[in-house]
Amino acid sequence: MDIVVPIKFVPDLVEEMEIGESGKALDRTFMRLIPSEQDDHALEQALLLKERHGGTVTVVTLDAGDVDETLFTAVANGADRAVKVRGEGFDKGINNHAASAVLQEALKDIPFDLILTGTQAVDDLDGSVGPLLAARLGLPYVGYITGIALEDGKVVARKEYPGGMVAEMEVALPAVLGIQAAEKPPRYVVTSLVLEAMKTATIEEREAGGADCSGAAGVTRVYLPQAAERARMLEGDANQVADALVALLKEHRLLS
Amino acid sequence: MTTVATTVSTNGGLAFYNKVLEAVPQGERLRLCLQCGACSGICPNGFAMNYPPRSIIAALRADDFAPVLESDAIWLCVACFACSNVCPAQIPLTTGVLAALKNEMLLRGKAPAELQTALANSRRYGNTLGQSPRKRAEWAKDLTLPVPIMAEHKEPVEVLWYVGDYASYHPRVQKVSRAMVRVFQAMGVKFGILGPEENSDGDAQCLVGEVGLFEMLALKNARAFDKYEFKEVVTTDPHAYNTMKNEYPGLGVSFPIKHYTQFLAERLDQLWPLLRRDQKYRVAYHDPCCIGRANHNDIYDEPRRVLSAIPGIELVEMPHNRENSICCGGGGGGMWLDGFSWERTRTRTSEWRVAEALSVGAQVLAVACTYETPRFDDAVKSTGHEGDLIVRDIAELLAEALGSG
Numbered sequence: 001m002d003i004v005v006p007i008k009f010v011p012d013l014v015e016e017m018e019i020g021e022s023g024k025a026l027d028r029t030f031m032r033l034i035p036s037e038q039d040d041h042a043l044e045q046a047l048l049l050k051e052r053h054g055g056t057v058t059v060v061t062l063d064a065g066d067v068d069e070t071l072f073t074a075v076a077n078g079a080d081r082a083v084k085v086r087g088e089g090f091d092k093g094i095n096n097h098a099a100s101a102v103l104q105e106a107l108k109d110i111p112f113d114l115i116l117t118g119t120q121a122v123d124d125l126d127g128s129v130g131p132l133l134a135a136r137l138g139l140p141y142v143g144y145i146t147g148i149a150l151e152d153g154k155v156v157a158r159k160e161y162p163g164g165m166v167a168e169m170e171v172a173l174p175a176v177l178g179i180q181a182a183e184k185p186p187r188y189v190v191t192s193l194v195l196e197a198m199k200t201a202t203i204e205e206r207e208a209g210g211a212d213c214s215g216a217a218g219v220t221r222v223y224l225p226q227a228a229e230r231a232r233m234l235e236g237d238a239n240q241v242a243d244a245l246v247a248l249l250k251e252h253r254l255l256s
Numbered sequence: 257m258t259t260v261a262t263t264v265s266t267n268g269g270l271a272f273y274n275k276v277l278e279a280v281p282q283g284e285r286l287r288l289c290l291q292c293g294a295c296s297g298i299c300p301n302g303f304a305m306n307y308p309p310r311s312i313i314a315a316l317r318a319d320d321f322a323p324v325l326e327s328d329a330i331w332l333c334v335a336c337f338a339c340s341n342v343c344p345a346q347i348p349l350t351t352g353v354l355a356a357l358k359n360e361m362l363l364r365g366k367a368p369a370e371l372q373t374a375l376a377n378s379r380r381y382g383n384t385l386g387q388s389p390r391k392r393a394e395w396a397k398d399l400t401l402p403v404p405i406m407a408e409h410k411e412p413v414e415v416l417w418y419v420g421d422y423a424s425y426h427p428r429v430q431k432v433s434r435a436m437v438r439v440f441q442a443m444g445v446k447f448g449i450l451g452p453e454e455n456s457d458g459d460a461q462c463l464v465g466e467v468g469l470f471e472m473l474a475l476k477n478a479r480a481f482d483k484y485e486f487k488e489v490v491t492t493d494p495h496a497y498n499t500m501k502n503e504y505p506g507l508g509v510s511f512p513i514k515h516y517t518q519f520l521a522e523r524l525d526q527l528w529p530l531l532r533r534d535q536k537y538r539v540a541y542h543d544p545c546c547i548g549r550a551n552h553n554d555i556y557d558e559p560r561r562v563l564s565a566i567p568g569i570e571l572v573e574m575p576h577n578r579e580n581s582i583c584c585g586g587g588g589g590g591m592w593l594d595g596f597s598w599e600r601t602r603t604r605t606s607e608w609r610v611a612e613a614l615s616v617g618a619q620v621l622a623v624a625c626t627y628e629t630p631r632f633d634d635a636v637k638s639t640g641h642e643g644d645l646i647v648r649d650i651a652e653l654l655a656e657a658l659g660s661g
Contacts, residue, residue, distance in 0.1 A: 014381065014386065014387065014388050015388050015390065016388075030390075034380070185369045185372070187365050187372070188362070188365075188367065188372035188373075188375055188376055190359075190362050190363060190466055190467075190468055190469070191379060191466060191467075191468030191469040191471075191472055192467065192468035193363075193468075194468070195468060
């Protein structure tokens with residue numbers, strides 16, 4: 001089975017986020033970009049499927065800058081092909097409508113049975129990439145997947161619902177699946193193998209030209225959350241605090 | 257060299273044997289193993305391992321290595337060097353056999369997830385905690401006298417202080433760093449730190465067999481050190497001391513390095529008059545593995561001499577001291593394997609140490625390693641001895657004794 005994993009680069013929240021001069025976007029001057037966590041899980045799930053059933057794994061990413069190490073790491077981990085799509089404005093981040101159009105174009109000559117990508121990413125403002133891409137390709141999409149089993153010409157995907165419900169869904173191939181979590185945590189590949197991949201593997205570079213970002217909602221203002229109401233601190237010793245807390249919970253009908 | 261028959265062929269055994277030879281200069285000594293079992297007996301977690309060091313070598317000889325690669329016992333190893341230190345054949349177990357086995361397990365994707373996270377963090381951020389490298393010097397931000405950061409300082413210093421991951425980011429250990437600043441400043445030491453240019457020392461990465469990552473981190477530190485003029489590197493981190501002194505030279509990187517207790521012991525005449533506040537404590541000192549028996553670093557007397565300079569302190573010894581000290585459990589990746597170890601051993605070596613300190617009537621457990629204040633603080637709490645024993649780094653005890661009292 002041939003699997004494509006689109007990887008999206010998102011701001012690393014380990015660093016402080018700052019709002020740019022325009023007031024409509026984050027300041028990207030010192031921003032560190034990292035692969036979206038759920039895309040890491042999508043890659044892991046793809047590698048697990050490859051281990052079980054053979055086939056190939058291709059990672060595709062838009063060139064947001066400093067993406068090579070991630071692509072080489074994916075190859076060191078077992079991916080067969082790494083594709084980087086360049087385009088104007090990609091380093092400033094493009095919205096998911098535009099990204100899905102770029103990916104659709106890039107996938108024209110990459111054969112696949114399955115596309116696995118993260119269900120969501122921290123910077124999704126206009127829906128997530130998975131369903132947008134599925135719509136463009138006219139393929140079925142199921143999100144919030146935590147496990148995949150391959151059967152004849154279809155997959156059985158384990159989908160999580162809120163409240164602890166899990167469904168098993170049959171999905172005909174080809175399809176796009178949004179991964180919530182892989183069956184195992186993403187694997188760590190030792191540095192020597194990443195360095196080896198840097199020497200021996202080739203990143204296939206594509207040119208996409210520009211991106212049409214008009215399909216999504218526009219951002220008018222970015223600002224920090226504002227505290228609407230101060231938290232109330234309960235004063236007193238442990239017993240007094242406990243009494244006050246019980247009274248408060250009763251007042252809000254959380255205790256009877 | 258006398259040869260003892262060592263059969264190595266299939267089951268990954270031969271590849272492993274070659275890996276050990278490649279990893280350490282004295283690797284071949286493993287052929288001299290007498291199977292005496294001293295290594296497995298002294299290992300603090302040996303009781304919970306189906307393959308302690310002796311059995312690993314036995315399996316290699318028996319050409320039955322596959323079960324060793326199936327076992328996850330190696331991840332109970334805290335790289336405390338106890339086995340290497342007692343081995344009568346002087347086999348480099350910790351840096352050779354055990355690190356090579358960990359490397360093999362990493363290559364096979366068989367490392368516990370928590371450890372993988374620490375490794376991924378150090379590759380991405382240069383520290384195991386996954387914190388912003390830009391915030392590495394934030395612990396020093398609000399001090400009365402500023403801590404010079406070399407990139408801004410532009411002047412040669414006497415001491416380039418390698419602070420380390422935990423001392424930079426962990427809230428408990430940051431207090432130790434701030435205490436160290438007070439001591440340096442009181443003594444008038446001209447010092448500076450690398451701040452954001454500093455990377456993880458690589459000791460844990462090296463001892464868990466992630467050699468490529470170790471080299472990457474060591475070379476980043478070397479490039480930063482190269483940019484500045486200093487007389488010597490002084491570190492508050494025994495792991496940094498051990499790896500910079502013994503492993504960096506293998507990469508062509510060497511510079512004079514001292515543990516801070518060595519640096520202070522050399523300047524006791526200068527330190528003595530500054531310590532004027534009486535500290536009426538009975539203190540037991542815990543020898544960190546990495547400045548003690550590891551690679552025969554043998555820094556045992558200096559920390560005791562420095563502690564004895566504090567007026568009022570009564571120094572007592574725990575049953576296990578100096579080269580027989582018991583590891584706090586944090587070395588060789590142990591810092592990130594607490595859950596894994598607890599599931600298999602149902603005990604913590606840090607708790608044994610707390611019991612030992614109390615058994616000799618200590619009121620303070622003095623430490624000199626950046627892993628130890630949080631580990632022993634936790635052990636004091638988990639054994640229900642909060643209030644009975646205080647955990648302090650030597651730097652903190654010195655800072656508290658500064659000034660007139």
